[in-house]
Amino acid sequence: MSSSTTSLLRTCLRSSSISRQATHGASSLRALHTSSRPALNAAQWKRSSASAWLQPRQQSILANRTRHMHTSPALAHGSVTRPAPGTGIKVHFKDAKGEHLKTIEANEGDDLLSLAHEHDIDLEGACEGSIACSTCHVILSPSHYDLLPEPSDDENDMLDMAFGLTDTSRLGCQVQLTRDLDGMTATLPSATRNMFVDGHKPTHH
Amino acid sequence: MPPVKLAVVGGGPSAFYVTSRLLSLLKPSEAPSFRVHMYDRLWAPHGLVRYGVAPDHPEVKNCTNKFDDTANDPRFRFFGNVNVGDTPLTSIPHTHSLPLRSLLQNYTHVLFATGCTLSTLHPAIPPSEYCVPALSMVHWYTQHPSHVPPPDLRKISHVSLIGNGNVSLDIARILLTPPHVLEKYDVPTSVLDVLRQSAVKHVSIMARRGPLEAAFTTKELRELMNLPDASMVPLSSSILTSAPEMTMTRQQRRTLELLQKGSKNAYGSTPKTWSLEFYRSPTGLTPPTSSSPLAQLTLAHTELDPRTRRAISTGETSSLLTSLVITSLGFHADPQTTFYDPSLGHLRALAGRIISSSGTAIKNIYASGWSANGAKGVLASTMMDAYAVADIILSDITPGEKGVQTTATSSNPDMILSSEFQLNPNPHVEDPPLEILEGLKNGTVTTYDDWKHIDAEERRRGEAMDKERERMSWSDARTFMSQRAALH
Incomplete structure (x- = not known):
């Protein structure tokens, strides 16, 4: 799944907040404005000529703008559909201290950032999966890391700036699950909490 | 509680x-x-x-x-x-x-x-007709409420950026990207008009230290390397080697690799060019004269003090003819x-x-x-x-x-x-x-509600022009809000 599609789906995932947002005058304005266009599913969106002039990354911006089109109940549950218990790909999430947080089950193609959001795991996605930040950095179990395709230059550029980078670090939004990743561990990096930029030390001035 | x-x-x-x-x-x-x-x-x-x-x-x-x-x-x-x-x-x-x-x-x-x-200014090169702080450029292309005047790019062929952080590279990229590429983004029409008339042919980016100390991130450097209409002056191999005893970070290693590879377009094959000038520290700017239409930027050559890792002068100097100096030295x-x-x-x-x-x-x-x-x-x-x-x-x-x-x-x-x-x-x-x-x-x-209405209107105006957004100034925003109030 491309990042733009993922991002589009993720904005659908966020649609639980639509009713809240619709109370904002502007959001209803925007909804009104976009309602003249037919709702596209993710695949149609990718093909639509309206997005042809956009760079792939920018599609996520437009995808966000179209979130109010997707109010159908089927999509309201978002990109991550939970598999029937016992049938999904198991992923173990651990916190920075290595303490077990949650074991979740996922479908093929789900990405770790969407899964973390679906399961209330404290992983940020400031750029919403468009490879423009490093906030969804996770550390993977080495054997599973080796099974993944190489990170793109764009992803590596962001990992350069990640805190607590390790040899098995990836951006959560770029890790898409396959059956052979069953049993993978994703650990949240250290130094993501209670850390003042640049290791600010208490000194008196 | x-x-x-x-x-x-x-x-x-x-x-x-x-x-x-x-x-x-x-x-x-x-x-x-x-x-x-x-x-x-x-x-x-x-x-x-x-x-x-x-x-x-x-x-x-x-x-x-x-x-x-x-x-x-x-x-x-x-x-x-x-x-x-x-x-x-x-x-x-x-x-x-x-x-x-x-x-x-x-x-x-x-x-x-x-x-x-606020911009940190260069002690030897205060703002003048030939020198502006980077923040003024950023405020110009984002239509910041401080209302900075646009640079007259029609008269500017050579730009010297002092400092090599991401703000510096952002400015270089905006000046070197073809305006038709920028049109679809959140660039105000007035800014695009100035960019379309730009005479900028070369952007020099100056840094006191070397590539391993560079402040830019790999993403920003890669974007410059991949510009469609611009190419980088190749760097000499002596600059692109690290001391053998030094352990590089991942970012340093990737930066060096990118610099060695150079720009996507071969140098000289493009209408615009850019260069990274490492180990250069500006010491003064002489305004143009009747015989020389460009300003002259004097540069002290520097090297790294192995103990402190700071830039120290080698005693050598050189000069660079330039139309505009932009200081990008932090905030x-x-x-x-x-x-x-x-x-x-x-x-x-x-x-x-x-x-x-x-x-x-x-x-x-x-x-x-x-x-x-x-x-x-x-x-x-x-x-x-x-x-x-x-x-x-x-x-x-x-x-x-x-x-x-x-x-x-x-x-x-x-x-x-x-x-x-x-x-x-x-x-x-x-x-x-x-x-x-x-x-x-x-x-x-x-209020935030005002902002959400303005935000929606900016996007609506942008969509009509096939772009992400067309920004409002404070007076545009006030007019829009009072018209809205009259309707409701």
């Missing part, structure tokens, strides 16, 4: 991330009397996300979706176009003034997230801000708390983001710092309470209740200060 009414001064990413963290950890059922009022001196929220992020990086602005969610919390209010402080803001005369005293009298807690809003906080420390260039703060001049933490007054730490780091670092500051605030307002888990250090430092900066433990539950109520009445203070 006793009533907590927090004023956040500043409306950029740090302010929003602290607020977002506090509102999400303090559920309305657990903290029904918790309120956050955010003040921005600009009429539009989001700080550098709106008035700093380069227009061709729209994906970085996705964080505003989260800020919108935060602003939807009924316990939150935003007041824009409000300058907190006792000195009027001369750079933006239309801001509504709110004396600090009024703020303190109306809140139980205050957070300063005022950022670093500092506004010295007019209370608690500004000139030796730091930002507010006197540590571990999230404002520190008095005698070195003690002042109770219930906090600082976060660039105003507390200086201008460094990307959005992710600002977010992490903000969450840490939110945890400090939480540890103060919910001491020992269960249900709110924070990772803040358990032992709080010695704190004083300042007599000079006295907060009000029992302010009006909902109301902002009187000055703000007046400003809301006469339309000089903006």
Whole structure:
């Protein structure tokens, strides 16, 4: 799944907040404005000529703008559909201290950032999966890391700036699950909490 | 929990991330009397996300979706176009003034997230007709309310950027990208008009030290390398080798690899070119003369002191003919801000708390983001710092309470209740200060709801022009708001 599609789906995932947002005058304005266009599913969106002039990354911006089109109940549950218990790909999430947080089950193609959001795991996605930040950095179990395709230059550029980078670090939004990743561990990096930029030390001035 | 009414001064990413963290950890059922009022001196929220992020990086602005969610919390209010402080803001005369005293009298807690809003200038090259700070360029292409005049790019063929951080590379990229590529982004029409007439042929980016000390990130460098109409002057191999005893970080190794590979287009095959000039430190700028139409920038050659890793002069110099020098040497906080420390260039703060001049933490007054730490780091670092500051605030307002888990250090430092900066433990539950109520009445203070309408209208105007957004100025925004008010 491309990042733009993922991002589009993720904005659908966020649609639980639509009713809240619709109370904002502007959001209803925007909804009104976009309602003249037919709702596209993710695949149609990718093909639509309206997005042809956009760079792939920018599609996520437009995808966000179209979130109010997707109010159908089927999509309201978002990109991550939970598999029937016992049938999904198991992923173990651990916190920075290595303490077990949650074991979740996922479908093929789900990405770790969407899964973390679906399961209330404290992983940020400031750029919403468009490879423009490093906030969804996770550390993977080495054997599973080796099974993944190489990170793109764009992803590596962001990992350069990640805190607590390790040899098995990836951006959560770029890790898409396959059956052979069953049993993978994703650990949240250290130094993501209670850390003042640049290791600010208490000194008196 | 006793009533907590927090004023956040500043409306950029740090302010929003602290607020977002506090509102999400303090559920309305657990903290029904918790309120956050955010003040921005600009009429539009989001700080550098709106008035700093380069227009061709729209994906970085996705964080505003989260800020919108935060602003939807009924316990939150935003007041824009409000300058907190006792000195009027001369750079933006239309801001509504709110004396600090009024703020303190109306809140139980205050957070300063005022950022670093001023350029650090080069001591030897002050701003002139031939030298502008990078911030002026950024303010120009983001249509910042400070209304800087556009550079006359018709007369500029050679640009020299001093400093090699991401702001410097952003400016280089905007000057070197074909305007038709920028058209679809959030670039104001007036800016595109200037860029379409640009005579810029070459951009030199100067750095005092070498590639391993470079301040830019690999993403920004790669973007320059991949520009469709520009190419980089190849670097000499002597610059691109590291001392054998040195262990490079991953970022340093990848930067070197990129520099060795060079630009996608071969040097000379493109209408525009750019160069990285390492180990150069400018010492002066001579204006053009009748015989020489370009200004002359004098450069001291430098090398790295192996002990201190600082740049030291080799004694050699050279000069460069240039049309415009842009200094991009970082930012500092506004010295007019209370608690500004000139030796730091930002507010006197540590571990999230404002520190008095005698070195003690002042109770219930906090600082976060660039105003507390200086201008460094990307959005992710600002977010992490903000969450840490939110945890400090939480540890103060919910001491020992269960249900709110924070990772803040358990032992709080010695704190004083300042007599000079006295907060009000029992302010009006909902109301902002009187000055703000007046400003809301006469339309000089903006709300988040105003912003969402303006935001929607900017996007609508943009869509009609096949672009992301067409920005409004403050006068456009006021006209739009009064027309809207007349309709409703």
